[in-house]
Each structure stands twice: as structure tokens, then as C-alpha cells.
Amino acid sequence: MIKTVLDNECSDKVIKQIEMLFNQEYTDAQWTRNDPYGYSPASVRTLAFDNENNLVGHIGAEQRMISVGGTEVSAAGIGGVLVAPGFRNQKLAQNMMRELKSYLKYNQTADFAYLGCREEVVRFYESCGFTRIYRTEIFLENFSHKKIVRTGDPILVSAINNGIADFPKGDIDIRGTAW
Template identity: 40%
Template sequence: MNETLRLQRHEDLSMMELDALEKLFDGEYLSDYGRWSPDAPYGYSPADFHVLAFQGPALAAHVGFQRRVISVGTDDVVVAGTGGVLVDHRFRGTGLGGRAMRHAQKAMRDEAGVDFGFLGCRKDVVPFYESAGWLEVHATERCLSRLDRISVIVSRGGPTLICSATRDASEWPHGDIDLRGTPW
């Protein structure tokens, strides 16, 4: 089957691409979280950039990221806050998720010009991200609640992962993390 991976800026998504994204996300999350919205996906921060992975005409995978300045310790750091990582169940186990993630990491460097990729995830998916070059960092993280966008949430459990973009992951500063907004 013909595989195509492409980067789309959020504002350039076509109605067809938005419909395909809604179908992909609702196919996975509708019963637990309700309908997907491109501007507030399940209350998380929306993506500025979308990696869309097609198998033939079908949208088979997605990786989204938003460019944002966060603080780590006393440093301001430009990150690609990554979320909406999803592979259609029919294409899981094919390596498509890793290819989409690597495409996103290249876009983080070449298109978004961020220092690092950044994401939070469940413990059971850490090995997937590590296989794509992400590294776990241990720090206390503050963010605004995705439910009310006002309350401050403090998390010490992670997992939180970063990847190299325009800076090498070994240069990640030490200290507590403030996302200065909602998570991705």
C-alpha cells in the first residue's frame, strides 16, 4: 500500500483532512471522551503542526505538536509540545508510528525551529517513544488543568520525555518545569 507522510500547519488543514482527523480520533476516544475538536482536543492544547500519515487514501496515523516557550528551572526553553499521537488500530505494529514520530522530529528541527520536543505520556508507552529517540527526564511539572484551564496541576510522577531538535537532549536544563499553559 502507498504510504505518505506529510506535515501540515494547523491553519492549512483542509476540510477533508479535518474530517479524517475527527474520524481517526473519534474511532479511538469517542466513547470515553466525546467528540474530537481541532481547537481543543479533549481539553488539551491544540497542535500548530500535524504530521499526517496516510496508507493509500486512509489517514492511518497522526502526531501533533505546538511551539511554546516553557520554563525549566530558571531557563526559558522553546519546545514542540507533542500530543495527539495515534495510529489507527489496523496499522499498529507496522512501524508506522515510529516513522510518523521521526517525521515530526525532523519537522521540529527544520520547520518549527524548537530547542526540544516535549511530551507527557503513560508509563506503558514510554518504550515506544524511547525507540524513536526520546529520553525520560525527571522533574516536577506544573501546568494549567485541561478541564478548567485555570487550576494549576503539579505532577511529580511523569513520565515526561524530551527529544533533540535544534539542541541536543544532553543540553536539557535542570529544574522544575512550568508548561505555561495546558498540556499537549
């Protein structure tokens, strides 16, 4: 079962399962709800459960206004895309992403989905309807909150309530920590 919920609707049990899923994947730190490894916390979560109601997949999103070439853009930053090892390679993450984007469109929370990622997962996000763009990105570093200006790392955008051609040109200031 896949469902999208607001973070504040998640039970303590679900939050504990999210923490366990993250800590299985990232063993060098402990995940916390409000400061997940220093990244921005999620306000919306798409969750996948197995037949015994155990969490096996997670995607987080947070809506904010970002600046793109001086234009205000409503974006849902995507992060925390995880699938438990026994459930990978079954298109679960693609189905979860489709559900999340549908939720964002239906609830009109953002015009675009936005994410930064490692080079080795670009093809996965492209298979989910994201388009790679080449821009300079400005954000705050995870823990120090030092302003970082970076060019060259993968940035991907997906249209939610607009067409991808409507995403403005220019440098991107995500006005906070990355997702």
C-alpha cells in the first residue's frame, strides 16, 4: 500500500519506522524527524507498506518558495527517497514518486518538484519524469548553515502544475538547506 500524508499526521510508530529505514541505509549518523542529517525536514511523506503494515519505502517533500533567476517559484523539494533492500527493483520507488506528484498536483502545493542528487541516480529520477537542468545552485550547508554556491552537480525538476518549459532560467537559490 502506498499513501501520501502530512508529516504531522504520522503516528509515533510510523516515525520510528521511518527512522529505522533511514538508519539502515545511512549508518554514519542517526536520523531525526526535524533535522534529518542536517537536511530540510519533510512536511509531506509518501510511504509504502508491505502486507504486514511494515514501512518499506519513503519519500519526503517540503514546499517552499525558491528564487530562479530572480523569479519566485513554488517548489516541492524532494528528499529521503528510500526503499528497503528486499523491495528494490520492483518499481516501488517509481510508483511512490507518481503518487507523491499526484498528491502535490491535486493539493496544488507546488508548481514544480525539485531535487539534487548523485550522478549515479540521475537515470532513476529521469525515469520518474524529472528533467535534468544545468544551473548554479545556492543553498545552506547542512549543519553550519554556511551559504554554498555550487555548479555542476545534478539538479532535476519535474512539472507539477506547470509545464517544464515554464521553469525559469537562471541561478537557483533554494533559500535553505537541501532536501
